[in-house]
Amino acid sequence: MRVEDFKIQWFPGHMTKAKRMMEAQIKLVDVVVEMLDARIPRSSTNPMLQNVLGAKPKVIALNKIDMADTAKTELWLEKLKHSGLPVCKIDCATGKGVKQLISAIQLAAKPVIDKWLKKGVRNRPVRVMIVGIPNVGKSTLINRLVGKNKVMAADKPGVTRGQQWVTIAKGLELLDTPGVLWPKFEDPSVGFALAATGAIKEDVFDRQDAVQLLLDFLLQKYPEALASKYAVTVEEGETAQSVMAKIATARGCLKAGGMLDLDKVDQLVLRDFRSGRLGRFTVDEP
Numbered sequence: 001m002r003v004e005d006f007k008i009q010w011f012p013g014h015m016t017k018a019k020r021m022m023e024a025q026i027k028l029v030d031v032v033v034e035m036l037d038a039r040i041p042r043s044s045t046n047p048m049l050q051n052v053l054g055a056k057p058k059v060i061a062l063n064k065i066d067m068a069d070t071a072k073t074e075l076w077l078e079k080l081k082h083s084g085l086p087v088c089k090i091d092c093a094t095g096k097g098v099k100q101l102i103s104a105i106q107l108a109a110k111p112v113i114d115k116w117l118k119k120g121v122r123n124r125p126v127r128v129m130i131v132g133i134p135n136v137g138k139s140t141l142i143n144r145l146v147g148k149n150k151v152m153a154a155d156k157p158g159v160t161r162g163q164q165w166v167t168i169a170k171g172l173e174l175l176d177t178p179g180v181l182w183p184k185f186e187d188p189s190v191g192f193a194l195a196a197t198g199a200i201k202e203d204v205f206d207r208q209d210a211v212q213l214l215l216d217f218l219l220q221k222y223p224e225a226l227a228s229k230y231a232v233t234v235e236e237g238e239t240a241q242s243v244m245a246k247i248a249t250a251r252g253c254l255k256a257g258g259m260l261d262l263d264k265v266d267q268l269v270l271r272d273f274r275s276g277r278l279g280r281f282t283v284d285e286p
């Protein structure tokens with residue numbers, strides 16, 4: 001199994017619908033926050049967002065930094081900053097970095113406010129929405145930002161029923177429903193990154209293939225993580241198959257008759273990787 005052969009079953013129909021919704025929602029806002037998963041900043045971005053955005057200001061929120069490789073997160077930050085984008089690292093699970101994100105949104109909104117002022121428009125709130133692929137942490141961030149302000153929310157025209165603008169800071173209103181983006185499924189390495197981190201459901205890819213690629217990745221980049229988590233020895237030139245057998249033995253993953261239960265190892269490794277129990281990893285190289 002090579003990463004080039006990894007396949008995701010995906011449905012272009014969903015993409016068309018998501019794009020239409022996104023275009024309608026983006027018209028309503030002044031600043032967009034694109035949320036990326038710090039473990040997969042390249043794979044969790046949306047290839048078409050920029051076209052839909054045009055010149056609208058965008059801030060990048062690199063989320064789940066608690067699960068990513070710290071050194072690589074810094075490299076990604078540098079890389080993104082270098083390309084001229086405002087970027088903040090956040091951890092929505094604890095709220096770390098959320099204040100800085102608000103400041104970055106306010107800064108990105110400054111040209112918009114200045115333009116309004118020139119036209120004599122004062123005290124108009126800047127409208128913000130959060131966009132990102134599924135499972136990146138959009139709802140968690142919205143809940144954090146909205147928090148106690150929810151009671152102040154009021155229905156305003158121009159938004160689909162059920163959606164509300166909520167004041168999250170002085171002069172900033174957030175759309176309480178996130179924009180859902182589709183990732184670039186066509187690229188097999190992106191598909192693998194999404195499968196490994198749990199951005200996509202298991203019914204659209206082959207778990208065995210994903211775990212084999214994941215073990216190849218860990219053996220190459222983070223062999224000590226496997227060794228310490230499962231108390232196995234990882235030799236020079238170790239293969240995914242051989243390390244699987246070692247994990248099965250160490251963890252007592254056996255079928256009736258004493259055969260190794262490799263399905264169980266697949267489930268175990270994927271669960272441990274996604275939950276962070278195996279360690280902190282960045283799959284996409286900066």
Ligand code: G4P
Pocket residue numbers: 063064065066067090091092093094132133134135136137138139140141178198
């Ligand atoms: P979404 O709206 O973009 O689809 O994502 P959502 O907020 O539902 O978050 C998806 C999962 O990611 C949630 O886990 C959430 O708690 C977790 N999450 C969000 N931000 C962070 C973060 O900064 N760090 C960590 N470690 N986790 C974060 P969940 O409810 O347990 O869902 P699941 O794990 O069962 O998918």
